Amino acid sequence: MSLFGEVPQxxxxxxxxxxxxxxxxxxxMKVNLGVGAYRTDEGQPWVLPVVKKVEKIIVADNSLNxxxxxxxxxxxxxxxxxxxxxxxxxxxIQENRVGAVQCLGGTGALKMGAEFLRRWYNGNDNMKTxxxxxxxxxxxxxxxxxxxxxxxxxPYKYWDxxxxxxxxxxxxxxxxxxxxxxxxxxxxxxxNPTGTDPTHVEWMQVAEVMKRRKxxxxxxxxxxxxxxxxxxxxxxxxxxxxxxxxxxFCAQSFSKNFGLxxxxxxxxxxxxxxxxxxxxxxxxxxxxxxxxxxxxxxQGARLVAITLNTAELFAEWKDNVxxxxxxxxxxxxxLQAKLQVLGTPGTWDHITQQIGMFSFTGLNPKQVExxxxxxSIYLMASGRINMCGLTTKNIDYVAESIxxxxxxxx
Amino acid sequence: MQVCDLxxxxxxxxxxxxxxxxxxxxxxxxxxxxKKINLGVGAYRDDQGKPxxxxxxxxxxxxxxxxxxxxxxxxxxxxxDFTKACAKxxxxxDNEVIxxxxxxxxxxxxxxxxxxxxANFLSRFHTEARDVYLPKPSWGNHTPxxxxxxxxxxAYTYYDPKTCGFDFQGALNDISKIPxxxxxxxxxxxxNPTGVDPRPEQWxxxxxxxxxxxxxxxxxxxxxxxxxxxxxxxxxxxxxxxxxxIVLSxxxxxxMGLYGERVGGFTVVxxxxxxxxxxxxxxxxxxxxxxxxxxxxxxRIAATILNTPDLYKEWLGEVxxxxxxxxxxxxxxxxxxxxxxxxxxxxxxxxxxxxxCFTGLKPEQVERLTKEFSVYxxxxxxxxxxxxxxxxxxxxxxxxxxxxx
Numbered sequence: 052m053s054l055f056g057e058v059p060q061x062x063x064x065x066x067x068x069x070x071x072x073x074x075x076x077x078x079x080m081k082v083n084l085g086v087g088a089y090r091t092d093e094g095q096p097w098v099l100p101v102v103k104k105v106e107k108i109i110v111a112d113n114s115l116n117x118x119x120x121x122x123x124x125x126x127x128x129x130x131x132x133x134x135x136x137x138x139x140x141x142x143x144i145q146e147n148r149v150g151a152v153q154c155l156g157g158t159g160a161l162k163m164g165a166e167f168l169r170r171w172y173n174g175n176d177n178m179k180t181x182x183x184x185x186x187x188x189x190x191x192x193x194x195x196x197x198x199x200x201x202x203x204x205x206p207y208k209y210w211d212x213x214x215x216x217x218x219x220x221x222x223x224x225x226x227x228x229x230x231x232x233x234x235x236x237x238x239x240x241x242x243n244p245t246g247t248d249p250t251h252v253e254w255m256q257v258a259e260v261m262k263r264r265k266x267x268x269x270x271x272x273x274x275x276x277x278x279x280x281x282x283x284x285x286x287x288x289x290x291x292x293x294x295x296x297x298x299x300f301c302a303q304s305f306s307k308n309f310g311l312x313x314x315x316x317x318x319x320x321x322x323x324x325x326x327x328x329x330x331x332x333x334x335x336x337x338x339x340x341x342x343x344x345x346x347x348x349x350q351g352a353r354l355v356a357i358t359l360n361t362a363e364l365f366a367e368w369k370d371n372v373x374x375x376x377x378x379x380x381x382x383x384x385x386l387q388a389k390l391q392v393l394g395t396p397g398t399w400d401h402i403t404q405q406i407g408m409f410s411f412t413g414l415n416p417k418q419v420e421x422x423x424x425x426x427s428i429y430l431m432a433s434g435r436i437n438m439c440g441l442t443t444k445n446i447d448y449v450a451e452s453i454x455x456x457x458x459x460x461x
Numbered sequence: 462m463q464v465c466d467l468x469x470x471x472x473x474x475x476x477x478x479x480x481x482x483x484x485x486x487x488x489x490x491x492x493x494x495x496k497k498i499n500l501g502v503g504a505y506r507d508d509q510g511k512p513x514x515x516x517x518x519x520x521x522x523x524x525x526x527x528x529x530x531x532x533x534x535x536x537x538x539x540x541x542d543f544t545k546a547c548a549k550x551x552x553x554x555d556n557e558v559i560x561x562x563x564x565x566x567x568x569x570x571x572x573x574x575x576x577x578x579x580a581n582f583l584s585r586f587h588t589e590a591r592d593v594y595l596p597k598p599s600w601g602n603h604t605p606x607x608x609x610x611x612x613x614x615x616a617y618t619y620y621d622p623k624t625c626g627f628d629f630q631g632a633l634n635d636i637s638k639i640p641x642x643x644x645x646x647x648x649x650x651x652x653n654p655t656g657v658d659p660r661p662e663q664w665x666x667x668x669x670x671x672x673x674x675x676x677x678x679x680x681x682x683x684x685x686x687x688x689x690x691x692x693x694x695x696x697x698x699x700x701x702x703x704x705x706x707i708v709l710s711x712x713x714x715x716x717m718g719l720y721g722e723r724v725g726g727f728t729v730v731x732x733x734x735x736x737x738x739x740x741x742x743x744x745x746x747x748x749x750x751x752x753x754x755x756x757x758x759x760x761r762i763a764a765t766i767l768n769t770p771d772l773y774k775e776w777l778g779e780v781x782x783x784x785x786x787x788x789x790x791x792x793x794x795x796x797x798x799x800x801x802x803x804x805x806x807x808x809x810x811x812x813x814x815x816x817x818c819f820t821g822l823k824p825e826q827v828e829r830l831t832k833e834f835s836v837y838x839x840x841x842x843x844x845x846x847x848x849x850x851x852x853x854x855x856x857x858x859x860x861x862x863x864x865x866x
Contacts (some may be wrong), residue, residue, distance in 0.1 A: 055731060058586050061742035064749060067537070088533060096531035110526050116512045117759075118504060119720045122480075155570065155752035162751050171474045194750035267470070298470050312534045313757035324469035334477035341480075341602060342609040343751065345573035349721035350758035 065190070066431065073429045081427035082449055084440040087243070087408055088312055089277075089375050092442045097375070099310045101367040105354050115353075120346045122337045124153020124318075128352040131359035132318035135282060136239075136272060136289055136301050143293050143322050150321040150329040152336050153347045157273045157304025158191060160319040161236075164269060164300040165199035166339045167332070172267065173232045178202045181233040183225065185209035187433060189243045192236055192271070207235065210245045215401040215413055217247050219256070226260040232267065239272035239301065240285040241407020244435035248278070248406055254288045258295050268292055268299035276308045278407045280376035282369065298323050305355050307408065308372050314351030379408065382441040389450035396457055410436050414456065421460045426452040481601075482839060489837040497835035498853050500844040503816065504720055505685075505783055508850045513783070515718045517775040521765040530761075535754045537745040539568020543760040546767035547726035551680060551694055551711055558701060562734035565741040567748070568755045571725040572681045572712030573602065578727050579677060579708050580610035581747050582740075583644060587675060590642040596620070596632075598841070600653045600679070603646065617645070620655045625809035625821045627657045633670060641673040649680035649709075650693040651815020654843045658686070658814055664696045668703045676705045681712040686815045688784035690716075690777065706730045713763050715816065716780050722759025787816065790849040797858030805865055818844050826864040834860035 063071075069085040091097045109115060123129065129151035134144065143149050154160040165182075173180045178200045184192040186206035196204050207229070208221025226235070237257075242248055249257060261268060270289050276282045289301055305316040319336075323329045340346070358364045387402040402410055414422065414434040422428045428449060430436045441449060485501035507513045538544065548559055548566040558564045569575035583593075593612045595603050596619035604614050617639065618631030639645060647667075652658055659667065678697050684690040700707055706729075713724040727744070731737040748754070766772045795807045810818055822830065822842035830836045836857060838844045849857060 055586060055729070055736055055740055058736070058739045058743055060739045061746045063742065064537070064745065096533050098529075098532055102532075106526065110522055116514050117518070117719050117721050118512050119714075155756070158749075158753040159751070172470060175473075191750060191753065198750040306534075311532055313532050313754070315752060315754070315756040323471055328469045328471040328474070331474045331476050332471050335474055337480070338477050338605075341573075342606045343574070343577055344570035344723065345602070346721070346723075348570070348723040348756040348759065351756065 069429050069431065072423075076427050076429075078427035080448055082429065082440055082445050084428060084430040084436040084449075087307070087437055088439065089307060089310060089408070090439045090442070092378065092444075094440075094442050094445070097310055099368070099371040101358055101364055101371050102310060102354060104367070105357050105364060108357065109350075109353060117349065120153070120349050120352070122340050122346050123151070123333060124347045125349065125352040125356055127360060128356040129153050129318060131356055132303055132305070133320045135275065135359065136286055136303055136320050137293060137322070138283065138286065138290055141290065141293060147326040148323050148329055150323070150333045152319040152321070152333070152340065153352055154302075154317040154319055155344065155347060156306055156315040156317040157271065157302055158195065158317070159315065159347075160302035160304070160317040161192070161195045161271060162199065162343070163319050163336060163339060164302055165196050165201070166343075167336060168234060168267070168269075169200045170339070171332075171335060172234070176200075181205055181230055183207040183229060183233055183235045185236070185238065185242070187244055188236070188238075189271075196236075209242075210247065210411065212413070215398070215411070216404070217249055217253065219249070219253055223256060223260060226257065226264065226266065229264065229266060231265050234267040234269055235261065236269050236271055237288070239270045239275065239289050241274035241278035241409070243273065243407070244409045244431065244433055245411040246405030246407050246409045247411070249288070251287060251291075254291060258292055258297075262295060262297065268297045270299065270301040272301055273304040274307055274407050275303070276369070276372040277376055277379075280373040280380070282372070293322055298328075305351070309355055309358075309368070311351045311354065314354070315348060316351035316355055379438045382438050382446065383410070385443075385446050386441060386450060389446065390453060393450060393454045395454040408437055408439055410438055412436055412453070414453070418456045418460045421456050422452060426456070428452050485837050485839060488831075492835050492837075494835035496853075496856055498837065498848060498857060500836060500838040500848040502845050502848050505715060505718060505816070505847045506850070508786060508852070510848070510850050510852070513718055515776065515779045517766050517772045517779060518718060518762055520775070521762045521769070521772055524765055524769075525761055532757070535568070535757055535760075537748050537754050538741065539755045540757065540760040540764055542768060543724075543764040544568050544726060546764055547711060548728055550690065550767060551683065551697055551709060551726075551728065552701065553691070553694070553698055556698070556701070558730055563731045563737050564728050565731065565737040565744065566726050566728040567741070567744050568760050569710075569725040569727045570752070570755060571714050571723040572679070572710055573606070573725075574723065575710035575712070575725040575727040576603070576606050576679065577610065578744065578747060579710055580607045580612060582729070582744060583675070583677075583708075584611040585747070586743065587644065590640065590644065590675070592640070593644040593646060593677070594636075594639055595646045596648065596652070598654060599646065599648070603679075612644070615643075619652075620657055620819065622821070625657075625819055626812060627659055627663065629659065629663050633666065636667060636670055639671060639674060641671075642675065644675045644677050646677045646679060647696070649678045649683065649697050651682035651686035651817075653681065653815070654817050654839075654841065655819040656813030656815050656817045657819070659696070661695060661699075664699060668700050668705065672704075676700055676707040678707055678709045680709060682715055682815050683711065684716040684777070684780035685784055688781040688788075690780065701730060706732065713759070717763055717766065717776070719759045719762060722762065723756060724759035724763050787846045790846050790854060791818070793851065793854045794849060794858060797855050798862055801858050801862035803862045803866065816845055816847050818846050820844055820861070822861070822865065829864045830860050834863070836860050
């Protein structure tokens with residue numbers, strides 16, 4: 052009898068299963084519009100030129116070693132990463148009330164933030180504080196907070212399927228009725244999976260309610276620079292909330308904007324009332340880090356720190372980011388134009404109105420299944436496509452496939 | 462800037478207690494005595510007291526750089542080339558477990574990450590027993606890891622302060638009383654913090670004693686203890702041979718010097734391949750909400766070394782070299798203590814193995830050693846042999862003799 056005899060087979064994580072199925076598909080026309088990673092116009096992964104440069108610098112530097120980083124991570128990474136989110140001249144930074152924890156990617160940053168909040172926010176070890184995530188949201192948000200111990204993870208209205216845009220009234224309504232002190236996970240830009248972001252005015256309305264009702268602001272910033280091509284533009288919401296005096300968390304990922312997916316480079320930026328609060332918060336973060344991974348991996352953080360802290364490399368990086376963002380914008384425009392030319396039923400403006408890597412096409416599960424089975428075009432059951440999977444070579448095939456699907460499958 | 466609330470969310474957050482080991486290093490840094498020695502450090506140092514990047518690691522890095530690989534996400538369970546080699550290293554190339562596919566090995570965030578995944582897995586699926594039995598003493602971080610995962614901590618006798626050695630009878634007595642199905646943590650080799658390991662015949666008796674405990678091996682020093690990777694893995698392999706389906710944590714921090722790259726593995730030895738499949742699927746579910754998938758760099762380096770014959774050979778030589786330097790320092794320390802005129806029995810310094818040595822010094826003696834000689838170590842009398850060099854061993858012996866005569 053095995054101790055693990057009763058362990059059930061778990062259902063695979065959807066997005067990885069999709070990639071697996073794509074791999075095994077023999078159809079030469081197949082297109083993978085699933086996993087959220089950037090692809091070039093040749094459909095290839097892209098190691099940023101600036102990353103290649105900095106890697107060479109690191110390999111050549113014999114003074115570097117593989118010693119443990121401090122528990123909270125590489126100091127020069129943490130501070131420069133926070134500056135990226137908050138802005139160099141952020142009043143919060145100048146007032147010395149910003150702290151940071153280097154984490155294992157954006158996921159790790161969310162995890163650390165969630166663990167801290169469960170232990171120290173709204174009482175001690177209060178598992179009942181509601182955590183609100185957008186409907187829909189990145190599916191792992193639910194698991195991260197649930198696994199940190201939160202018993203009440205709920206959706207807030209966000210996506211309006213009918214009008215294919217933001218359900219602002221629903222969003223504000225949920226903010227008004229949420230129990231006080233509830234935690235809200237906000238997407239800083241390039242909402243995953245809908246690609247639909249609030250406008251500045253809409254963000255201001257959100258902030259007003261959150262301030263009045265004492266709700267906790269937890270930003271998830273996985274696409275800074277990647278959405279509009281401009282770092283500052285993409286950080287507008289985060290910085291606005293800082294000017295409004297919020298204490299908040301911002302989970303940052305450098306997976307997409309640095310193309311460092313597998314090096315797991317993330318940063319949890321903490322904005323607090325003052326330096327003393329930051330100090331105590333960080334001391335408790337150390338305890339949490341220690342029982343999860345002791346200290347974070349050095350390679351990716353080094354790479355990012357060198358880049359952000361060296362003027363020419365920083366400029367080159369911003370340029371690389373813009374290259375990626377521009378290609379995505381081009382694909383959006385092309386797809387929308389082609390669908391228009393084909394006369395595909397429905398409206399397709401949302402494709403160019405949405406922003407970032409993803410687009411919520413509006414295709415329903417049956418239509419998605421058709422796309423996969425009949426056309427070997429792989430996308431999530433939600434209708435989410437990764438714009439990076441589109442290239443000048445496959446965009447006609449994809450447009451025609453969407454057209455055929457919409458016409459034949461309801 | 463508007464202040465939306467005068468009070469902070471964090472007013473009630475207490476200052477976390479300072480880390481005892483970090484405190485040692487901080488104090489060491491502040492000391493201006495040119496003869497100061499840091500024996501708190503849990504990382505290998507060469508005979509100049511400097512960090513040591515293995516030559517095989519540099520070669521592997523150069524090879525990897527030349528390949529121009531992409532940076533796409535790894536699978537949740539990590540790099541396949543790494544996990545396969547990791548399991549082979551621990552269990553032996555020809556191990557029946559690997560051949561039959563009844564192990565699942567996932568890449569983890571070094572040893573800590575591996576222990577945490579293991580703790581989470583046991584907490585979720587090993588519901589018949591909540592107790593984890595640690596040797597007394599054990600690595601300080603074991604307790605908070607298992608606690609945070611929801612397990613209960615208990616202890617079994619291990620270290621004998623009278624002999625500075627293994628309390629074999631005490632251990633057998635305690636282990637025989639452990640309730641069935643409880644989890645027992647065993648340090649595979651180079652026990653941390655004592656450096657005291659059971660002898661093979663003692664391991665045999667332990668393995669035979671209680672058949673129905675869930676054995677959790679922590680192997681953070683394979684190769685680093687005796688200098689021989691097979692010898693250091695002997696206990697792990699013996700237990701498996703005897704029919705224990707163990708769980709195992711491995712770290713490559715010390716034996717490959719990859720500390721900051723966070724390279725580790727977690728293995729569950731299952732009944733068969735089908736069970737291994739189910740267990741794997743659940744491990745992935747556990748990993749995803751913590752960090753999604755593991756970091757590539759260190760695993761790639763380790764895999765390259767393990768899978769490239771001349772690099773592997775070079776690595777074995779370098780590990781042997783590191784272990785040898787430690788063993789030499791142990792011998793030198795004892796020789797120097799005798800030279801100083803110490804009449805105490807220091808045999809345990811040589812009998813103990815691995816990076817750490819439980820000297821037997823009492824807290825007051827440790828305090829004097831630090832205050833009067835600028836020798837920094839933890840209050841429990843533990844020293845990191847890695848901090849000892851041929852340049853400072855004489856001075857260290859002087860200090861130890863002075864506080865113990």
